[in-house]
Amino acid sequence: MTEQANLIYLDYAASTPVDPWVAEAMTALMTADGNYANPSSTHIAGRRSVEFIRHATGQLAALLNTDPGCLIWTSGATESDNLAILGAAHYRQVRGQHLITMRTEHKAVTDPFNTLQKQGFEVTWLDPETDGLLDIAKLAAALRDDTQLVSIMHINNETGVTQDIEQLGRLCHERGCLFHVDAAQSVGKLPIDLATLPVDLMSMTAHKVYGPKGIGALYIADRPGVHVDPLLFGGGQQRNLRPGTLPAQQIVGFGAAAAIAQSRMIDDRKHLGAMRDRLWSGIRDIPGISTNGAMECAFAGILNVSIEDVEGESLMLALEPLCVATGSACNSKSQEPSYVLRALGRSDELAQSAIRFSFGRPTRSQDIDVAIELYRNAISKLRGMAPERAA
Numbered sequence: 001m002t003e004q005a006n007l008i009y010l011d012y013a014a015s016t017p018v019d020p021w022v023a024e025a026m027t028a029l030m031t032a033d034g035n036y037a038n039p040s041s042t043h044i045a046g047r048r049s050v051e052f053i054r055h056a057t058g059q060l061a062a063l064l065n066t067d068p069g070c071l072i073w074t075s076g077a078t079e080s081d082n083l084a085i086l087g088a089a090h091y092r093q094v095r096g097q098h099l100i101t102m103r104t105e106h107k108a109v110t111d112p113f114n115t116l117q118k119q120g121f122e123v124t125w126l127d128p129e130t131d132g133l134l135d136i137a138k139l140a141a142a143l144r145d146d147t148q149l150v151s152i153m154h155i156n157n158e159t160g161v162t163q164d165i166e167q168l169g170r171l172c173h174e175r176g177c178l179f180h181v182d183a184a185q186s187v188g189k190l191p192i193d194l195a196t197l198p199v200d201l202m203s204m205t206a207h208k209v210y211g212p213k214g215i216g217a218l219y220i221a222d223r224p225g226v227h228v229d230p231l232l233f234g235g236g237q238q239r240n241l242r243p244g245t246l247p248a249q250q251i252v253g254f255g256a257a258a259a260i261a262q263s264r265m266i267d268d269r270k271h272l273g274a275m276r277d278r279l280w281s282g283i284r285d286i287p288g289i290s291t292n293g294a295m296e297c298a299f300a301g302i303l304n305v306s307i308e309d310v311e312g313e314s315l316m317l318a319l320e321p322l323c324v325a326t327g328s329a330c331n332s333k334s335q336e337p338s339y340v341l342r343a344l345g346r347s348d349e350l351a352q353s354a355i356r357f358s359f360g361r362p363t364r365s366q367d368i369d370v371a372i373e374l375y376r377n378a379i380s381k382l383r384g385m386a387p388e389r390a391a
């Protein structure tokens, strides 16, 4: 579209474009001359669809170094989080009803926990330190004999802060409870070795890593005691854990995206780091600017900054045609200050002025330079209305 040409898109943590190679692989399963058959059908065309799915499951499993049998296809990370949290809590409720999570989790995690609380489960909500990290001593103090599940995300979608899931998971296992990780922002971006990580359940999604929207997966470790009760009931697919006709073209898209991510991960990270550093060096001298979440603990694909004496909504408007997020994309329609940034101890005003820049494979240095200019101009303009604090 011609309109796209004028946009500077720095919102890759919200969604990424589909890689052309991924789109091509998907098309081959959609049209009349392709393999569009229902993979549940037992005829030859159905069996071919199954083969495509098997291949794609192998590609995602290879990225995560796990057994393909541990992966369940879902519609995205929201569904995976719901299935993991509601499913594991219900499956293990006879052993205990205490659960632990963090206040900085995505809504796809906090809402299932709120639902469980209403059903009579007890939930402990942990706060991060001001840098965004969870102090392991807080988790150790919160764990009890009846704790069944701990859910902590890998990369935070607003700040990029990355938790040490290996250390946290080890503690959970020592204390006999399951560990779920929302890895929607990290799969395909950070190395994840499920053969060695002490993780029981992991949620992921394709559209943050150049795959299509509407497909995700849940990893369920093949260990005693690790199981989820299903949320859906139907045709028996995926061992009844998540029935429904498998969307072969979406699955093939996720598989292809996973294979590309695996081969490009090191280069991708170098590129994202260069883009983030270029942006931060271009704006860090503006008076009253600060990062949300410590940059040293954050994934390079996300830079979240707040600014004093500037109102968030006006800033967002003044930044057009820059496509960025205020807080989480899923929350950006809300005028409320981000609960994630509030949990880091930011004031309402600073949380409201937060802008999340996120970078992707297509981001070029020129995009960053335009973003720097737009951001600096917007701050000067808005502070021009309050001249005592001009940038």
Ligand SMILES: Cc1ncc(COP(=O)(O)O)c(C=O)c1O
Pocket (backbone or CB within 6 Å): 013, 014, 075, 076, 077, 078, 079, 081, 106, 108, 153, 155, 156, 157, 182, 184, 185, 204, 205, 206, 216, 329, 330
């Ligand atoms: C950390 C995190 N969890 C869950 C989700 C939801 O993912 P999906 O859009 O695949 O449902 C997102 C997407 O914004 C996310 O960033």
